[in-house]
Amino acid sequence: MGADGTRSTQPKETAADGLVGKMRRLLWGSGGKAPDVVVAPAARKTLAWKQASGADADEAEFLGQVRRMLQQTPSLQASRLNIIGLKRVKEHFGDEWKRIADRADRIARNVIERHLNPGDIYANWGVDTYITVFARLSEQEARVKCYLIGNEIVRTLLGDDASEFLEVKTAVSRVDGSIDLKTVGSLQQVFDGAEVISPLAPPPESSSAPPAPATTPRDTTAALAAETGHAFVPIEREKRAAAAPVAAGSQNAPAVNVLAGVDFVFRPMWDPTRNVIATYRCVPQVKLSNVNGAAGDASLAVAGDPEATAQLDRTTLARVKSDLKAMAADGRRLIIAMPLHFETLCSAAQRRRISAELGAIAESMKQYLVVEIVGVPTGFLKSRLMEVIAPLRMHCRAVSLQVSIGTIDFTQVRGTGISAVGADIADLAKSEAVVMQQLSRFQRAAEKAEVVTFLHGAQSRSLAAAAVGAGFHYVDGDGVAATLNRPERIVPFQLADLYAPR
């Protein structure tokens, strides 16, 4: 607090910039080519990386640099620095690493960036080490988050049973002033004493109250919510267990309570070339208790928690199976597009489980199911993609891939069995003019790869018209038609219907 009783606040970005500068200078010196340190801006985590250092790190030098950085940044405690190491992944790939290092680096950055909140920073050391500082999390929460992010990276690169390749370390200061790295051994170890947070879960009632001292995880999450306006929910262990039974073999893994409130709506997908709506996209949602009647994307609510994400996918699959069964019974013949997370499918155990569930769908109804893989990281490996979709293809009409609208190269998709590629633009914080340019580029790239395209989240008529004009094969969003509680029927839908009074 300031002398006049007002809260003295340093502008977040200014403070972060200072820290970034120090990290840059201390870790990479003032000369030469240094990798960018990335700060998630206050408003949105739009980030830009430029280059990696391209050299392997020497740990002693690394520790020395970290120590100097900490000495010159008293506000930054060593224990807030968490490090994700991919050296074992690199060793696993052997000579192959040279070929895929850049792509692996892109995947790692992409995963990290997806989980950054305003004020968080990360940097790379060499091409296989990533340092994270989470501005608003307690030490324990930061370790949990860092471990989950690291786990997602190695699972994306190597698939299931890959946790042995993950190295997560926390910097610790010794009495003599030296710095050491403490290895975070397992998820169990990470979770000892730490609670799970969920960035989109309902906020505590006292969200407008001043922040409390962050002495316990529960206090911390409440304070975080109060400070940031984001909703954080601490989940008590017993409630967590009751609300979200987790996958076999991972009984100690986290699960988020948001799934207790998950609900499904179906979004009509317009096929403008055939002038029809015959496909309905299943959209899992969670009710936002702080906004009356509003619902948010359930995928975002479980982001960063692989077990909760897998559970969401299984819940979604169960709902879609039930709808297909109902369709078979009453003679409706529609196509349902069902989202499944890439992260879930990277796990062999989850893939087997999902494949078995899909296999149980009546053969006559499998032709009405499209599996849409979501949460695919930028720079995904073709081999991983093929591995992921192989067990799905035999149980459905088609497998599609949802990627970023900024994607302009689909060479990795060719020959994988992916039938369609698309993007969701509902939450893009960009002007329509910019989005429209991206639509055109995306479509042109997809045409080169000869894949069908779809666009989710065309929230206005102008965006829907632009998508159709650009050549997208399927378009949905409020600009086309509102969501329904169940896939209803095949509806003739012509361009003129886009302009019908609503």
Next chain:
Amino acid sequence: MQVLVIDDDVAVRQTIALLLEDAGIEVVQAADGKEGLRAFQRARPDLIVTDIIMPEKEGIQTIIDIRKQDPKLPIIAISGGGRIGNTDFLEIAARLGASTTLPKPFDPEALVSLVRKLGGEAKPA
């Protein structure tokens, strides 16, 4: 005669503006439908030339909104590209209020003569 040209592509918009100005026609420009509606209310032009696919408010919705305020104003819809063919967009534009349509690319002379014809018809002698 004053013509309002609505197109988000600045190159196309300015080319049309130059073309019409060379023909002695006064031009007001707008970059999308929203801006176009404001310009329409402010300038009350004798004719409108509008693109279809534009950000914020696209051309067909713009035509519908203008028609509610002025059922007789000549409106020329122009469009190019699109998998389902610009004929479809232009067809809908004609059905929902455009006086006539012109697919891109078009002959500059054709546009000028169309503007003169429709603008002249609309303007009382």
